[in-house]
Amino acid sequence: MNGAESLVKTLLAGDVDVCFANPGTSEMHFVAALDLHPEMRCILTLFEGGATGAADGYFRMTGRLAATLLHLAPGFGNGYANLHNARKAHSAVLNIVGDHADYHLRYDAPLKGDIAGVTRSVSHWVRSSTDAASVAWDGADAIRAAMSGNGRIATLVLPANAAWDKAKGIASSRAPVPPQRPSKTLVAAAAAALWRPGAALFVGGAALYGDLSRVAGQIAARTGCRLMSDYFVPRIERGAGAVDIECLHYPVLENAAILKDVSEIVLLGAGRPVAFFAYPDKPSTPEPAGCPILDLCAPDMDIAWTLKALADLTGAEAVEPALLSLDLPELPQGAMSIENLGQALAALLPEDAVVVNESVTAGQPLADATRHARRHDWLNNPGGAIGEALPLAVGAAVGCPDRKVVVLTGDGSAMYTLQALWTMAREELDVTVVVLANRGYKILWGELANVGVEKPGETAAQMFDLTDPVLDWVSLARGHGVPAARAVDMSQFIAALREGLDRPGPYLIEAVC
């Protein structure tokens, strides 16, 4: 058994059995080891951002750790943006990055780079194996690091000779570091705060879906506080029967209006709300000046325990949380508009769908329109680096093969990692992609005004505009092996959406809007 095989066995023993891979020469022994272990599902992506974003999506939907296989510093660089997004989503990702054999590093070979520097700049944990005997232990430690703190980015650098030299055996991973819990004093202070008029409980992480969201809803129903979340949360349960959680918006001034009557904020599994960007003469934070913020439980702390403690202290256990009702609109007709698209999605979204949302300017109206649809999970991009939607959908679909995945993405953002379409085709993933083709980086027009530019000129227009030529998404999808249709009015869109939702496997709709 060589180092690479000891690592594959260690991963399997540590419950890691999915690997999103972009291998190169330095990873050949790892690939050979995978050959011996078909129980490791290995999924090829054609660009590393597809692998890292998929691992994020897989974790968000399953809570399980997936590995990525990347090729030296530049391969890691290609996966960087979606690791940034995964980090902001508090997802667990385990990157295995092949490196040159250690004795080859003294030379300036073409692919030699500052692998330590680039990996550390986005990972919580980085280690480079010193020899084959250490690889299994390093792998076990990497799993532990990734699964600690509710999910972290762990990167194991695997020199080629540590992969090909003889190893000693496999290693078993210790349990993740138990997440920290807030003091009872702090919980009591939070409970007292929530009873006061105008209090808001901001929740995040696992409190946004499933049983824990119900506990959060019970606390809110019992104390009368507002139950709120950020806008770009990694995953939130919505639709009929989901707990009613009030989400912030994207623009900071809208959020200031939403929060104007809030007297106190308790954070539980969530960071402090903050403006996406700073703008001249606009605030960096949305809450009223002087509003106290109690940081009860950071996103990497014990969210489940804290919710339970808060429920106990407030006597919320027997209370019914406020739930979202089912309210399906009629199917809209006529011209394409974001409003009509939202209605059609709300009417047709199947029970238990996973919606991946990177629709940027259309995000708020589409989120509003589908809030009372059938029950679904809604995934956002909390890192703001556009180009995660398609890879995230790959990971979600691999993790949840029995659920329909629906992607809502801008055309500009989808272009960043469109290669993920090919992986959807190869793996026959059940994903319907809706590209909202507004032919531009539409949000930047608004942002230009936000930063105080009143009259954009020709260069600005050229920078925001994706016409000349128009991107033909039907051809792009077909080129990747994904069937597709273009819709320019609502009857075409509804027919295409039905087609996508009815058939298994990937399907793309270019919604010209």
Place this chain on the structure above:
Amino acid sequence: MNGAESLVKTLLAGDVDVCFANPGTSEMHFVAALDLHPEMRCILTLFEGGATGAADGYFRMTGRLAATLLHLAPGFGNGYANLHNARKAHSAVLNIVGDHADYHLRYDAPLKGDIAGVTRSVSHWVRSSTDAASVAWDGADAIRAAMSGNGRIATLVLPANAAWDKAKGIASSRAPVPPQRPSKTLVAAAAAALWRPGAALFVGGAALYGDLSRVAGQIAARTGCRLMSDYFVPRIERGAGAVDIECLHYPVLENAAILKDVSEIVLLGAGRPVAFFAYPDKPSTPEPAGCPILDLCAPDMDIAWTLKALADLTGAEAVEPALLSLDLPELPQGAMSIENLGQALAALLPEDAVVVNESVTAGQPLADATRHARRHDWLNNPGGAIGEALPLAVGAAVGCPDRKVVVLTGDGSAMYTLQALWTMAREELDVTVVVLANRGYKILWGELANVGVEKPGETAAQMFDLTDPVLDWVSLARGHGVPAARAVDMSQFIAALREGLDRPGPYLIEAVC
């Protein structure tokens, strides 16, 4: 005048008038400033790797510095791999990376990341402007840093408020740091070495094309030494009338055979030859054991002066260098093969073409076949991070609008940055792209054998194989607005190549081989 405009004016004053851009919100003031200065040519890419690779190609073909405009740490991450390649090519690139306003950095906004860490891991020079008054001076320093050492990666981080606050004026860039020269003793030692039997002069950088390559050829003709270069040189002049420079190959054992009779190596503008990767039981370096290597002039030193000094000392000035002859093959017929493709390219390549080569497994036979074609420049990827060919061609075509650019790329590598096709269409760049569609990462089959794996299994096959589904490059090109044709035999290929070479603007050929 705000900080952003002071920077644009400083760039223009410093002879930087091309910017490959992927702007986001934090760069809005810079975009607005560009609006006021149409003399700055601003070219939109749909993915940051397209911007950084284009800046590399522009520098290689013009010797002029181009800027990139990138969006915070993740945007830089997306451009990382091609900055790695540019660094290995010793190209000058100036990255302008927008960041949050400094007072916003205390919050964990979505796009906040370790911008210092990721930029430093591939840049020679990094600075973050502290305020608007400093931006112009920082820009001037960045230009100087980028243009020193024959070309470096300089990254200027521009906080949003440094861009929007009031600036004091523009700054003029000092001349680049003069490149170091070797001592006369070292030049004399090198000259003495070159006269000895079995000596080889390894040249790189500017010694591989134009007048300086002629000086190198004169020295070789005068002393009788071999004139050689690495395989993946950034740019080399080839074809009829070019100096005859013997290039190494990719496999280290082939290079060991090529160098078996070399008794001494002098490096001039080139690094030491080294195996692309280490392999079990294969050497890391190709020269005979104990072969002395004289490091006369590193790639960032004064190559022109050193060549001249060496020519003076060897009395080479009046000598005629050995030049490549013109030898155009007949147009081949019949089935598609790499050999036939090479012949067709050799026959049809127009005078003064710029060939961008990232054809991986087909690279050696295509390079051999076209060596005696009409005079052309040949650009490789010295960093080994695949996915540079299409962006590099964008930059080369922007820099040399009167020359035909021909891209030879594998299908696997072209997929990494296929968004560059759209920029070719928008800018009407005169580029003919030949995608060598062998439907896989063919080189990895060989690499698997190289590392000692004899019987690849099903997982390995799945990782190397780009069928299921097949990538349809004609659709992919059309989706980006680039006309395209598929060729499955030589008559189709020749017709398509003629079509591409005859028409102005971009054209893509999927050569199924």
